[in-house]
Amino acid sequence: MGVRDFDVARHQPHPPGYPAFIALAKVGTAALASMGVPAADVRGLAIWSALGAAALTILLFFFFKLLEPESEWRAAVATVLATCCPLVWFNAARPMSDIAGLAVAFGALAALLGTRTLLFGAFLAGLAVGFRSQMVFLTAPMLVFALVASRRRPHVLIAAGMGIAVWAIPLVLLNGGPAGYLRALGSQAGEDFTGVVMLWSNPTPRVAVEAVLYTFARPWDWPVLGGVMLALASAGALVLWFRSRRTLYLLLLAFGPYAAFHLLFQEPLTTRYALPLMPLMTYLAAVVLTEARGGAAAIGTAALVAASLMFAVPATAAFGREPSPVFAMLSEIRLLQQRGANPTVAMHRRVFTETRRPRAYAGDVPGKILPTPRDYEWLELTRAWRAGVDGETWFLADPRRTDLALIDRAHTRTREYRWPFTSSIYVGGVRPNEIDWHIFNAPAWFLEEGWALTPETAGIADRDGSGPHRRPSIGWLRRRSTESLMMIGGRHLAGDPPVSLNVSIDDRPVATLTIRPGFFLQFLKVPAAALDGQGTYAKLTVSATAPSTPVPPIAVEQFNFQPADRVLFGFDEGWFEPEYNPATAKSWRWMTDHAVVSVRNAGRPVTLRLTGESPLHYFDDAPAVRVGVGDRTLSEIRPTADFTTEVAIPADLLAAAGGRVVISSDRAFVAGEREGTQDRRKLALRIFSVTVE
DSSP states (O other): OTTTSOBGGGTBTOTTOOHHHHHHHHHHHHHHHHTTOTTHHHHHHHHHHHHHHHHHHHHHHHHHHHHSTTOHHHHHHHHHHHHHSHHHHHHTTSSSSHHHHHHHHHHHHHHHHSSSOHHHHHHHHHHHTTTOGGGHHHHHHHHHHHHHHOSOHHHHHHHHHHHHHHHHHHHHHTTTHHHHHHHHHHHHHHHHTSSOOOTTTSOOHHHHHHHHIIIIIGGGSSHHHHHHHHHHHHHHHHHHHHHOHHHHHHHHHHHHHHHHHHHHHSOTTSGGGGGGGHHHHHHHHHHHHTTSOTTHHHHHHHHHHHHHHHHHHHHHHHHHHSOOHHHHHHHHHHHHHHTTOOOEEEEOHHHHHHTHHHHHHHOOOSSEEOOOOTTOHHHHHHHHHHTTOOSOEEEEEOTTOOGGGGBOOTTEEEEEEOOSSOHHHHSTTOSSSOEEEEEEOSOSEEEOSSOOSSHHHHHHHHHTTOBTTTBOEEEEEEOOSSOEEEEEEEEEOSSSSOEEEEEEETTEEEEEEEEOSEEEEEEEEEOGGGGOSSSSEEEEEEEEEOSSSSOOOEEEEEEEEEETTSOEEEEOTTBOOOEEETTTTEEEEEEOSEEEEEEEOTTOOEEEEEEEOOGGGTOSSOOOEEEEETTEEEEEEOOSSSEEEEEEEOHHHHHHTTTEEEEEESOOEEHHHHHTSSOOOEEOEEEEEEEEO
């Protein structure tokens, strides 16, 4: 968008503006477009990354050679390792300014180390900031060192000033003068420190460890390769300390300020910010490799290069072949728009803000976009349904959110959009990184306040002071003229007394359940007459009462409502509450050594699909995991890794067992005994998903 209309105040691109790179990109885009190259607007940017990477290879070699003029072989090894680093290789194909800026910066560093190229190096040091503002931390220290050591200080300063003037004067003039540009710069400074996890604002051990790993290990993709490179680099620093401290000091001068700035003030999850530190790692690693005798250096280098390219090349090819998740989704949306789609569209707040630029670039989604109040986005969609919207509705979702469990998914089509490689390594920091597109069509039910179907919705209910023990939990059921089946389950979270759970539809009582302390699961037959009334949806209320006050807390953690001829299932005895890790976006339930899935199968044979974690994370040997119905064992496995198993269950066998499917394990452990806590749960397997179809 900056190539189309260079306007830093509108963040095209965001401040400080990268004017030198945008100028080159305008030339590249125009040239490729004149040749009829498809996607010239993107390739006009990316071509400078490719050319920059080619130049970087040469410039790195000269820089490394100038560090130790007698070690040309070491410079070659370090250059090859840096070029083939997966993060460097991959970014040579991205339409971003990182690699081009890095090439100019290393041109400056190499020239500043030379005796006859000092002024040219000073000019490049100033120019590099016009490609990537962060390059100032890479080039300025060496420039200051050269300035102090030189007798031509005025000339050096003038050369650096000319490099800055090349991009700074047009930048300021094109963006409203000094005052206008400073306003844009101030807005970016605020955004850089908002919603970003960096060590400066979060000085915790966890953030510090993440910063180090994302900077020095994860750019190599494979943890083993990252560990080897980190070990070699550490050993190389020790070798230089004892044998060539001058070289070590020069490396610290060149890379130390950027390393400190990056680790403290940049988001480590944005992995491309670590690119300037990869040459430091590879040179230190090359120190160790080239100390080896015979052909060991060549063999070791070849092995590291082969391992690097084994990951870098497929990821880069996939990046060139596949669109990003958000643009893949927008492309498919445009096809539906051409066919007349005009839906009501809801989005998670994060998706709404993070897709604003892609939607402006590629064209916004059709139809009416609903408001996006943070944490309550699903309520805007339920209000639209209650107001009479009954056609196809869309929800553009953050996959890490779990609030859509409050909406019937039996009548939903879902498309998941992901990068075809490990995105956290190669495009870490890109937002949105992944996205889900849900298309709802006449959901059978949806829930609003007071439900605990996921840890997220339980937290919202608790924060809002809702839940059936405080005030009625509200949901809505699609009216139909046939008998229905309702599944409801959860936990009585305190001791005695028992609690009465009252279920009503349109304020007419349907059932009263007696809930004793612990877990509960019930299936309720709902006659067609209970859904008679006006409007598309009937109002469901679930409230809790007890002989004494206050009412013990009740969490409703399971719910479904379908026609009586559909398959429903729920987690019965032997299961624990749902858990969720927002860092990995994984949800699960622990089961004990004897867990029951209760199934209402409407007289049909069904297939149970079970996905779980490798039990070798907590057992020395694989346990025997059995799936049985009644007195028959239908399946037995001994998983040694994360597993998925499918079990076909005949209808007559399930009916004879009262719908009870038993999953058992011959091994279990008490959680508190391993963790040193009071947790007395007996755990056997961590299960990521259970489906019955």
